Amino acid sequence: MSRSTDAEATRGGLKIVEDATCTFCGCVCDDIELHVQDDHIVKAKKACVLGTSWFLNHEVEDVPSCRIEGRPASVEEGIERAAKILYEARYPLIYGLSDTTCESQRVAVSIADWIGANLDTTTSVCHGPSGMAFQGVGEVTCSLGEVRNRADLIIFWGSNPAESHPRHFTRYSLMPKGMFVPGGRKDRTCVVIDVRKTKSARAADVFIPIRPRKDFEALWTLRALAAEIEVDLEQVERETGQPLVVWQDLMDRMKAARFGVIFFGMGLTMTRGKHANSEALLALTRDMNRHTRFVCKPNRGHGNVTGADNVVSWRTGFPFGVNLGRGYPRFNPGEYTASDVLANREADAAMIIASDPMANFSQPAREHLKSIPYVALDPKETPTTRAATVAFTVATYGINVAGTAYRMDDVPIPLRPAFDSPHPSDYEILRGIERRVQKWYAAEVRSGRWEV
Numbered sequence: 001m002s003r004s005t006d007a008e009a010t011r012g013g014l015k016i017v018e019d020a021t022c023t024f025c026g027c028v029c030d031d032i033e034l035h036v037q038d039d040h041i042v043k044a045k046k047a048c049v050l051g052t053s054w055f056l057n058h059e060v061e062d063v064p065s066c067r068i069e070g071r072p073a074s075v076e077e078g079i080e081r082a083a084k085i086l087y088e089a090r091y092p093l094i095y096g097l098s099d100t101t102c103e104s105q106r107v108a109v110s111i112a113d114w115i116g117a118n119l120d121t122t123t124s125v126c127h128g129p130s131g132m133a134f135q136g137v138g139e140v141t142c143s144l145g146e147v148r149n150r151a152d153l154i155i156f157w158g159s160n161p162a163e164s165h166p167r168h169f170t171r172y173s174l175m176p177k178g179m180f181v182p183g184g185r186k187d188r189t190c191v192v193i194d195v196r197k198t199k200s201a202r203a204a205d206v207f208i209p210i211r212p213r214k215d216f217e218a219l220w221t222l223r224a225l226a227a228e229i230e231v232d233l234e235q236v237e238r239e240t241g242q243p244l245v246v247w248q249d250l251m252d253r254m255k256a257a258r259f260g261v262i263f264f265g266m267g268l269t270m271t272r273g274k275h276a277n278s279e280a281l282l283a284l285t286r287d288m289n290r291h292t293r294f295v296c297k298p299n300r301g302h303g304n305v306t307g308a309d310n311v312v313s314w315r316t317g318f319p320f321g322v323n324l325g326r327g328y329p330r331f332n333p334g335e336y337t338a339s340d341v342l343a344n345r346e347a348d349a350a351m352i353i354a355s356d357p358m359a360n361f362s363q364p365a366r367e368h369l370k371s372i373p374y375v376a377l378d379p380k381e382t383p384t385t386r387a388a389t390v391a392f393t394v395a396t397y398g399i400n401v402a403g404t405a406y407r408m409d410d411v412p413i414p415l416r417p418a419f420d421s422p423h424p425s426d427y428e429i430l431r432g433i434e435r436r437v438q439k440w441y442a443a444e445v446r447s448g449r450w451e452v
């Protein structure tokens, strides 16, 4: 992939990259001005505290680009060995993908297809339940641009963007003056529903603390109120932690809104009920469209996790947890999700791309991953790259590598890198692996071992 230079200039000895894109969180802010000196970012104008730290602390790792069993090796040798590990496996696993470009994600899915792998992304450990709910209920949605220009009621449910997505309020949701909300914050009502008073709750007009693990009950209370079905006063208060009058007040606001939006986070998707919670929220949003315009959006964490969902969906029909072992995709979270495939000791080889399961998977999953040959690609050294059979240190997407990332509202954003890296991109490595796998597959087809 060639580097973009159309928005670069030089000022006072510094290279200025305008409209650079921050890939630290799902907001994927594409208005950052980077000041670069000697392959080091010294300033990131407009970035929030998290984005500034992402850019300014970026260091190119002074390590070999490839290590095989801990010893430095050439990238070519690494690609050959990685392809062999994956091609010879009976149940290979490919996992990660949320912190790289869509271009690399596409190649990773192609490799999974060629070798009949089990393919999973980090969505399975964050918004996986929402991915399942989308398949079952569908999603009434819109872009963040529409929220900015139209939304007059904004609800955050189990999500704390003030800390996790610091520019969410100012760039997309609460503060901006929009076409149909010219007064900005004054024209909008903000409601936060959470189990504790977060930093986001302090910025809200209405905060509704609910009983932990009772999101499902609260959502179904609202669905009942939307349909004007009578509910039991005492049971509502007992189950949700709030009296019916609070939920009725919220429903009145929702019905009175001209354009309402619910942003939901892992406080909803990863607590008791999981995909049933997400389904209830999607169904409530759909119900509300009988009264007014209402949409919902998951607040996504990793920079390009939305891209991973999109690319895996284009290629297989499903967003994560897909098994291609039979030559066609099968979707079954809980069976084909990486943590389960590893904990059940099913995978006999793996490739981990831009993720660190050795640091955050369960102990049985980590122990199994350690016991099988696997390939890791990451810009940094991590517990996963340290234990890998073949470890590639790769250039960082968005800082050293151009390409595409999806914002949390499924809008693709181009990346403008600041400077080159001495390390190859994961795209180059993955293409090398794909070429070898294709070649071996074609040879086997010619020899009659495989039918096409």
Ligand code: SF4
Residues within 6 Å of the ligand: 022, 023, 024, 025, 026, 027, 028, 029, 046, 047, 048, 049, 050, 051, 052, 165, 166, 167, 168
């Ligand atoms: S809000 Fe997210 S994408 Fe935007 S600058 Fe901050 S960390 Fe980067």
